[in-house]
Amino acid sequence: MAPEPDLLRDPLVAVVAGPELFAAALVAQGVPARRVDWQPAAQAGALASLWCEAVDAANRVALDRVLAAHQILVDVRPAMEVVPGMTRDTVLHAGPPIAWERMSGPMRGAIVGALMYEGLARDNDDAERLAASGGVRFDPCHHHAAVGPMAGATTASMPVLVVENRFAGNRAYSTLNEGLGKVLRYGANSPDVIERLRWFRDVVGPALGEALRRSGGVDLRALIGQAVQMGDECHNRNRAASALLIKALAPEIAALELPGKERRRILAFAASNEHLFLNVAMAACKAALDPAHGVAGSTLVTTMARNGTDFGIRVSGLGDRWFTAPAETPRGLYFPGFAAGDANPDIGDSAITETGGLGGFAMGGAPAIVQFVGGTPAEALEYTRRMYEITAGESTAYRLPTLDFRGTPTGIDVRLVVQTGILPQITTGMAHREAGVGQVGAGIVNAPRACFERALEALVQAGIGRSAA
Amino acid sequence: MAPEPDLLRDPLVAVVAGPELFAAALVAQGVPARRVDWQPAAQAGALASLWCEAVDAANRVALDRVLAAHQILVDVRPAMEVVPGMTRDTVLHAGPPIAWERMSGPMRGAIVGALMYEGLARDNDDAERLAASGGVRFDPCHHHAAVGPMAGATTASMPVLVVENRFAGNRAYSTLNEGLGKVLRYGANSPDVIERLRWFRDVVGPALGEALRRSGGVDLRALIGQAVQMGDECHNRNRAASALLIKALAPEIAALELPGKERRRILAFAASNEHLFLNVAMAACKAALDPAHGVAGSTLVTTMARNGTDFGIRVSGLGDRWFTAPAETPRGLYFPGFAAGDANPDIGDSAITETGGLGGFAMGGAPAIVQFVGGTPAEALEYTRRMYEITAGESTAYRLPTLDFRGTPTGIDVRLVVQTGILPQITTGMAHREAGVGQVGAGIVNAPRACFERALEALVQAGIGRSAA
Numbered sequence: 001m002a003p004e005p006d007l008l009r010d011p012l013v014a015v016v017a018g019p020e021l022f023a024a025a026l027v028a029q030g031v032p033a034r035r036v037d038w039q040p041a042a043q044a045g046a047l048a049s050l051w052c053e054a055v056d057a058a059n060r061v062a063l064d065r066v067l068a069a070h071q072i073l074v075d076v077r078p079a080m081e082v083v084p085g086m087t088r089d090t091v092l093h094a095g096p097p098i099a100w101e102r103m104s105g106p107m108r109g110a111i112v113g114a115l116m117y118e119g120l121a122r123d124n125d126d127a128e129r130l131a132a133s134g135g136v137r138f139d140p141c142h143h144h145a146a147v148g149p150m151a152g153a154t155t156a157s158m159p160v161l162v163v164e165n166r167f168a169g170n171r172a173y174s175t176l177n178e179g180l181g182k183v184l185r186y187g188a189n190s191p192d193v194i195e196r197l198r199w200f201r202d203v204v205g206p207a208l209g210e211a212l213r214r215s216g217g218v219d220l221r222a223l224i225g226q227a228v229q230m231g232d233e234c235h236n237r238n239r240a241a242s243a244l245l246i247k248a249l250a251p252e253i254a255a256l257e258l259p260g261k262e263r264r265r266i267l268a269f270a271a272s273n274e275h276l277f278l279n280v281a282m283a284a285c286k287a288a289l290d291p292a293h294g295v296a297g298s299t300l301v302t303t304m305a306r307n308g309t310d311f312g313i314r315v316s317g318l319g320d321r322w323f324t325a326p327a328e329t330p331r332g333l334y335f336p337g338f339a340a341g342d343a344n345p346d347i348g349d350s351a352i353t354e355t356g357g358l359g360g361f362a363m364g365g366a367p368a369i370v371q372f373v374g375g376t377p378a379e380a381l382e383y384t385r386r387m388y389e390i391t392a393g394e395s396t397a398y399r400l401p402t403l404d405f406r407g408t409p410t411g412i413d414v415r416l417v418v419q420t421g422i423l424p425q426i427t428t429g430m431a432h433r434e435a436g437v438g439q440v441g442a443g444i445v446n447a448p449r450a451c452f453e454r455a456l457e458a459l460v461q462a463g464i465g466r467s468a469a
Numbered sequence: 470m471a472p473e474p475d476l477l478r479d480p481l482v483a484v485v486a487g488p489e490l491f492a493a494a495l496v497a498q499g500v501p502a503r504r505v506d507w508q509p510a511a512q513a514g515a516l517a518s519l520w521c522e523a524v525d526a527a528n529r530v531a532l533d534r535v536l537a538a539h540q541i542l543v544d545v546r547p548a549m550e551v552v553p554g555m556t557r558d559t560v561l562h563a564g565p566p567i568a569w570e571r572m573s574g575p576m577r578g579a580i581v582g583a584l585m586y587e588g589l590a591r592d593n594d595d596a597e598r599l600a601a602s603g604g605v606r607f608d609p610c611h612h613h614a615a616v617g618p619m620a621g622a623t624t625a626s627m628p629v630l631v632v633e634n635r636f637a638g639n640r641a642y643s644t645l646n647e648g649l650g651k652v653l654r655y656g657a658n659s660p661d662v663i664e665r666l667r668w669f670r671d672v673v674g675p676a677l678g679e680a681l682r683r684s685g686g687v688d689l690r691a692l693i694g695q696a697v698q699m700g701d702e703c704h705n706r707n708r709a710a711s712a713l714l715i716k717a718l719a720p721e722i723a724a725l726e727l728p729g730k731e732r733r734r735i736l737a738f739a740a741s742n743e744h745l746f747l748n749v750a751m752a753a754c755k756a757a758l759d760p761a762h763g764v765a766g767s768t769l770v771t772t773m774a775r776n777g778t779d780f781g782i783r784v785s786g787l788g789d790r791w792f793t794a795p796a797e798t799p800r801g802l803y804f805p806g807f808a809a810g811d812a813n814p815d816i817g818d819s820a821i822t823e824t825g826g827l828g829g830f831a832m833g834g835a836p837a838i839v840q841f842v843g844g845t846p847a848e849a850l851e852y853t854r855r856m857y858e859i860t861a862g863e864s865t866a867y868r869l870p871t872l873d874f875r876g877t878p879t880g881i882d883v884r885l886v887v888q889t890g891i892l893p894q895i896t897t898g899m900a901h902r903e904a905g906v907g908q909v910g911a912g913i914v915n916a917p918r919a920c921f922e923r924a925l926e927a928l929v930q931a932g933i934g935r936s937a938a
Contacts, residue, residue, distance in 0.1 A: 231700055239695070240712070243709070247712045248740065250715060250719040255730060271720060367870035367871060377871065378873075401700065404847075405846075
């Protein structure tokens with residue numbers, strides 16, 4: 001950030017934001033002028049028509065639903081049993097819809113791994129043939145009340161977290177987090193990756209489900225609220241939330257009728273995984289946002305998601321349409337042995353956390369995250385401050401001590417994004433661009449401007465807002 | 470905090486810090502002068518003699534030992550087996566030495582409870598008679614490599630945490646934390662309090678000891694470093710550290726050959742206690758500071774402790790002498806049903822955390838603590854900033870994200886306290902002033918100035934520093 005000007009020493013100058021004519025006139029009179037590069041928003045007319053009481057009222061309805069969400073982690077079950085529309089030959093993936101041909105390396109790698117794990121393919125070639133032949137049904141997680149980090153590959157026998165929103169009565173789902181490094185969601189599919197998924201299916205999933213049912217569930221609204229005060233933003237920093245989740249579940253896991261070494265192994269795996277909570281946070285945000293979707297006239301964003309090729313958003317008042325643009329490549333810190341050029345473009349449903357007021361939007365309360373994604377604590381605070389400019393409200397559950405307990409910026413408004421030119425700020429993991437490698441680092445990325453401009457156009461075309469005079 | 474002056478609008482004035490003569494002379498010439506109430510430190514001569522290379526060098530030796538500490542929680546054992554000098558009729562207590570007659574209500578209440586728990590007394594009257602008759606041996610925890618929060622009552626059969634400092638090879642000890650409310654350390658001694666202590670002795674202590682030995686120990690230097698980045702100051706905010714400790718121990722506890730419901734009960738108790746880690750942090754600080762004691766010529770404070778009547782400090786270069794003054798009463802937030810007037814003066818060995826660079830010294834990284842002890846996050850940051858003025862160095866293990874990962878202020882220098890007039894800032898629990906009641910709230914308190922002035926005198930008398938010219 002630029003140093004503050006010294007008001008006592010620096011000469012006072014005029015600031016000109018407008019036609020060069022104005023600046024030139026001042027200079028001709030001997031008045032020093034500083035030119036500022038500012039232009040009115042591209043879609044000023046369209047934008048103007050959307051600033052009206054009807055849209056504001058619709059947004060208040062949508063926002064209130066998000067803020068009122070009361071999410072409880074109630075169970076872990078095989079996807080086949082609980083995810084709506086799941087079938088044996090379905091492979092859910094992250095982001096907006098995409099065909100096999102256009103899928104990026106990490107998403108292909110994850111899907112190959114998932115098909116082998118499910119016994120639908122014998123090996124890599126077999127899996128690729130099956131995927132390319134139309135022998136499996138691809139669909140976005142988001143079309144099934146689900147969310148998946150990175151590739152988001154979700155198949156029938158995978159155990160999924162079941163999050164219930166006690167306010168609206170809906171449920172949301174996400175797979176179990178596998179840890180960092182060589183894991184399916186980052187596109188790795190070696191035998192150890194598949195073996196871990198089988199252990200999830202046979203041991204970890206049933207154990208967590210039983211522990212959750214016995215405990216009566218874990219209050220995620222309260223837990224995330226605590227974690228945010230402990231420096232998590234629940235996207236790329238989940239250290240506190242993961243420890244709090246273990247604290248909540250350990251008593252029941254310790255009491256399960258399993259061999260002692262299996263109880264130890266489950267808790268040791270949980271303890272070794274600082275991102276254990278990521279998928280829980282994602283399902284909690286999905287559970288909060290789904291009831292806010294479908295409010296007629298609302299310009300609030302209810303989904304931001306990436307499939308590694310396209311970035312897509314959905315808007316409350318615009319039904320199930322996706323507004324997409326090419327996904328950008330994150331800038332950040334690479335693990336040893338990797339460098340810029342290795343990273344795939346932005347991928348995963350995890351931007352649901354930013355959509356719900358967490359992740360990059362809550363970075364100001366998570367200063368230590370800069371050690372993982374780069375930057376300084378001051379910049380983290382600045383990111384959060386900027387997100388207030390494009391959001392309709394503030395969380396009533398997630399409050400930032402570093403901002404005197406102000407609620408996190410929540411409810412991205414398409415109008416504000418287009419008007420200010422400020423783009424949603426996302427903290428994200430980075431996958432290797434080739435199938436089979438895994439995670440290479442973590443960083444920061446923006447949602448592409450074009451998604452919001454396209455959504456704005458659609459809002460006007462849909463007749464939302466004042467009719468032009 | 471006062472508003473910043475407006476440099477552009479306020480007239481410039483002279484600031485006069487010295488004899489009135491100077492200010493008067495300016496005013497007589499029509500120059501506006503602002504008088505500042507400042508006086509040289511009371512013991513300016515004594516102080517001057519202590520600013521010398523010999524003392525600086527001694528302090529560097531002492532400080533380096535504190536900063537190099539590498540504490541591991543290795544075991545939990547009955548005090549009788551491990552605490553040096555412990556006997557069946559010993560009652561260790563917090564703070565500097567004190568006789569039964571001068572003990573405050575909460576300390577008496579705790580000692581009565583401890584004697585009943587040990588089977589040394591049948592009831593309250595019996596215990597008071599025994600204590601008053603000289604039938605038990607009272608001694609400060611600090612004289613036995615131990616520390617106890619609040620009353621600090623520690624007896625032979627109580628299980629104690631064993632913390633080993635791998636750098637210096639010494640060990641330190643503290644009892645297990647009982648939770649908040651009606652607990653022995655706050656002076657409560659009802660049957661449920663005694664019953665919990667018996668469960669600690671018979672079940673929890675042996676289970677934690679076994680889990681720690683199987684796990685190979687918990688690295689406290691690393692754990693506290695993490696917790697400080699998660700908003701703990703490890704005195705009155707231990708939420709992160711407690712969860713991290715549970716995360717570390719749960720796998721082994723879950724594998725213990727105990728009935729499932731006992732495993733559940735141990736972990737549920739741990740999960741219910743947000744101050745579980747307090748006693749661990751205290752023993753870790755004690756283990757770090759003991760090796761820094763006894764450095765000839767050093768003016769660093771190695772102990773700050775209170776017995777509910779007196780506040781006492783010990784100084785590295787001054788042997789085992791305590792420098793005491795009446796303990797002050799904390800200001801803070803009271804639990805419902807209690808109010809100012811209920812609180813006992815400052816009590817407990819827990820100020821070892823501030824002595825070791827945590828607690829009030831690390832508040833700037835723990836903004837959410839103000840919800841427990843009062844104040845604002847900005848004030849918490851200001852407290853920490855101020856503590857840098859009276860400390861010889863900065864922690865290499867505990868770093869504050871809110872201050873760009875600067876190490877916490879560590880190593881209180883008697884010279885700096887007397888010279889600046891800035892007193893060590895302590896976050897603390899508040900006990901009811903009567904025996905048997907328990908905790909009434911939490912707040913903030915200062916170490917009394919007189920302790921440091923007396924220590925300064927003793928340093929000069931001991932011939933430390935330059936001889937007067």
